Amino acid sequence: MTFGPYLRVVRERRLSTDRSYSLRQVAHRVRVEPAYLSKIERGVVPPPSEETIRRIAADLEEDPDVLLALAGKVSRDLQEIIIRRAPLFADLLRQLKKVPDHAVLRIVREVRDGVW
């Protein structure tokens, strides 16, 4: 699923039970022109900036990282984490590229539980 059509599906699902999720009202809350949001949802224009995506995510209660990913972007704060320890995190990510989800998840849990 691409960014725009995904947004449209999510928004229309909400609209079906809440009239305040019309394109125009979402656009107003997110502070962009309705015509622009319309074009975004149809993929007529590329996905908007990270900041705008975050406001859309907040309004639709979607995961910002997922929306950013659909937009082909990586959150600026994640980029900073990598940049601060560049060669180390570059190696780590390339190692993890082929590691299955469940194994990565195990690492996430181990780190969270302080197994280091």
Add this chain to the structure above:
Amino acid sequence: MTFGPYLRVVRERRLSTDRSYSLRQVAHRVRVEPAYLSKIERGVVPPPSEETIRRIAADLEEDPDVLLALAGKVSRDLQEIIIRRAPLFADLLRQLKKVPDHAVLRIVREVRDGVW
């Protein structure tokens, strides 16, 4: 150290033992105008594109990830790795943010050695 001045230091160190590392000759090999490389090294203009940074890194035998980091950028291939499994890798990176280098390195080694 910022991107430009770092480049200058690295290049001049090489120049001191190899005359082919003049600004003009490096610029020629890297396929940018000498005036542009001059401005990059002095920080008069922002760092160049990822592709140009990679060519500079290759010519100066520097780690591309480190140069990209100094330029405030994250390699496109690393971004793709995160994007493909967005919420998972986002969580992982935020967990690892405060984990000390040696612990991250342990994880890198464990993954490499297939401890999963």
Add this chain to the structure above:
DNA sequence: AGTAGTGTGTACTACATACTACACATTCAA
């Protein structure tokens, strides 16, 4: 029947990114 709200087409615009092209003064080497 009218008006409020809906989505969308067209036309612009401001700013950033990523450079090139050329001229110039200085320094180095034969």
Add this chain to the structure above:
DNA sequence: TTGAATGTGTAGTATGTAGTACACACTACT
């Protein structure tokens, strides 16, 4: 001592990014 090579200042350009502004046709109430 002159020709080649060096680094740099100024000016300009092409493309991408991230939108705004307005008009229009349609629909949904009341």
